[in-house]
């Protein structure tokens with residue numbers, strides 16, 4: 112589905128057409144309401160404006176009316192005041208008869224003009240003539256008016272010359288009144304002569320009663336003009352009389368045309384709005400019904416659109432969220448579609464590959480991808496592993512699934528499985544290889560061997576198995592640490608791998624044990640040449656931290672089909688041969704021979720026999736005396752174990768001690784030796800000591816100290832008379848453990864001597880660091896003493912060293928008088944050997960010590 116359609120559907124789906132119709136109608140109603148409101152506001156504004164104009168007009172005409180009132184009163188007073196007769200009868204001499212009775216200035220003014228007050232004030236401002244409401248009444252003007260009239264009189268007199276009357280508004284008993292005053296002058300009458308007094312003043316007072324005001328107002332088109340009362344609210348429809356309305360205000364009835372306009376306009380607008388609302392409601396109802404119908408039909412459309420959109424979204428999510436990319440190719444195997452993930456996963460450009468051949472991108476191990484796709488019976492659920500090269504040049508592996516498309520061509524997914532394949536490969540490798548050296552391990556060896564044996568090796572092209580074991584490797588590990596040991600193993604591994612051909616196998620099957628499988632070796636000479644090469648290459652020093660480490664190797668060889676045809680047998684025979692090689696002095700090789708197996712069986716039997724011998728007291732103990740060389744005095748004896756086998760006769764300890772060590776019998780054997788030696792020696796005279804040999808394996812058992820303590824306790828011998836002989840291999844295996852045990856042993860009170868001194872390589876350093884009381888020079892030095900001057904020097908040096916370290920130096924294996932003489936010459940402390948005495952059985956030894964002092968120097972030297 113195209114994207115824009117989807118977007119329309121999704122946007123539409125948010126709103127129904129009912130709501131859509133409603134929304135637009137409401138908008139329209141809102142607009143109309145706005146218009147009505149505007150019209151109402153304009154109408155109100157217009158009305159107010161009309162009222163304001165009307166008000167201003169009324170005020171203007173009121174003013175006009177007042178002005179006309181003033182004017183007419185002024186004219187009236189002017190007519191009477193500027194008159195010669197009035198001057199004569201009201202100023203020169205006040206003549207009420209002329210004025211009132213003859214009606215010259217009398218009640219007619221009240222009757223005709225409504226002038227309520229008529230006064231004449233003389234030159235000294237005294238009221239001399241007064242008519243009130245048409246009746247002659249002697250009353251003082253100021254009194255009647257209620258306030259001073261001086262300013263009016265002054266103004267009237269000031270206008271005398273120009274015959275100008277004056278007017279003013281006053282308040283009389285709460286009613287405003289218009290006062291007009293004019294100075295009485297002769298006017299144009301030439302018969303009247305002016306006197307030199309101040310002119311008298313004629314004053315008309317017109318009370319502004321409501322009836323009069325209304326009549327004037329009517330004349331000027333102002334309705335209901337009247338004086339404002341205290342009840343009137345203070346609004347603008349008023350006209351102020353006098354200065355600032357101090358006299359009072361005039362009011363009139365405002366026609367308020369604006370208000371009238373509102374009265375008509377607003378209801379009209381209201382009715383119009385009501386009508387519009389009604390119409391809107393009707394339209395809305397119709398629109399809703401129509402829209403509901405539309406929605407109903409739309410909802411069903413929506414449902415299918417939704418389903419489509421959901422499925423599309425799901426597809427998109429799956430396609431983009433998974434690490435897979437989706438592809439489509441046409442009938443010509445060219446890409447027509449690649450999902451967006453393609454670029455992210457492969458790092459390749461989508462544009463570059465659209466239209467390109469699929470086979471150019473992806474390759475399989477068997478044929479091209481298009482071949483695979485067009486296989487007639489290809490199942491769609493079967494995937495294929497393909498390779499391609501990413502932009503960084505690395506090979507990537509992808510798993511491809513494919514399905515036919517109806518319009519020819521294929522579509523499918525591609526899953527990147529590079530990491531998975533690599534991880535599986537790695538796991539496979541690790542499970543078949545040794546983690547340290549990377550060489551194949553026992554599992555791989557087994558597999559390889561099975562495969563090779565299945566191919567049926569023949570006598571002409573046999574399968575050769577070498578079992579190789581490093582000599583002197585353990586000390587490297589112990590002395591230099593495991594890191595150094597690992598380095599040596601790695602170095603040896605690579606040297607071994609270098610010596611064999613491609614197709615052969617070098618496996619590491621144990622700590623320092625290797626197995627080599629060789630094919631394509633025809634003669635025994637060839638095998639021997641290889642063994643020679645192997646040993647030689649291993650013997651080359653290995654450099655570790657500026658130190659050179661030497662190891663060597665022993666090799667046992669077994670061949671198929673001659674020796675065996677089964678993997679297990681072959682391995683066992685190669686091991687037997689290896690054992691033989693080691694027994695033969697190491698650093699060499701041995702071919703498996705039939706009788707080797709016999710020897711092994713023999714050894715097993717011997718082991719059983721030894722177990723029996725220990726249990727049933729077949730062992731004997733011999734004692735070889737040790738003498739002080741200086742004076743030939745016997746100082747003690749070394750206990751040496753003997754085994755007389757019922758069938759084989761006397762078996763030397765060099766033969767059965769290793770068997771005892773290997774089988775674990777050494778502890779019970781040694782216990783017997785210790786007990787027997789201590790018990791025997793406990794009876795010896797002159798503080799003779801007994802020296803007992805300990806096997807290095809006894810140090811590893813943990814309870815050595817307790818065992819010795821037990822023997823000391825059981826025998827009751829003075830611990831100072833017991834010496835323990837240990838070889839340096841004890842220290843080689845676990846120096847710190849050995850040191851601790853030796854210190855504990857020393858606390859028991861026994862002496863400790865280093866046996867076979869000079870055969871190992873670090874004896875000297877041990878001598879200093881460990882609590883030895885003595886050392887025994889190995890008999891191999893004595894053997895060579897006759898021939899080698901060097902050895903003489905060495906013995907001398909050892910004796911000197913022993914002295915320096917306060918150790919008792921004993922020479923072993925003294926066989927000749929010369930040797931003894933020489934040892935005496937270098938002041939060696941003690942000696943032991945056939946020349947002095949062979950090891951003796953208990954009876955013989957007891958007899959000997961019964962003799963007590965055997966003067967060595969006298970009898971033998």
Ligand code: C2E
Nearest residue numbers: 751752763764765768784804805806924925926944945946
């Ligand atoms: P070792 O401790 O060096 O014992 C001395 C060996 O030299 C003894 O051999 C002794 O008979 C032999 N010998 C003494 N004087 C001479 C001589 O002048 N010339 C020659 N060629 N040999 C002489 P043996 O008794 O056969 O013992 C061999 C080794 O067996 C001993 O060597 C010792 O390491 C071990 N061994 C013997 N008895 C015991 C024992 O009770 N316990 C343990 N753990 N090892 C023992």
Ligand code: CA
Nearest residue numbers: 749804836866
């Ligand atoms: Ca010894």
Ligand code: CA
Nearest residue numbers: 866867887923
């Ligand atoms: Ca020895």
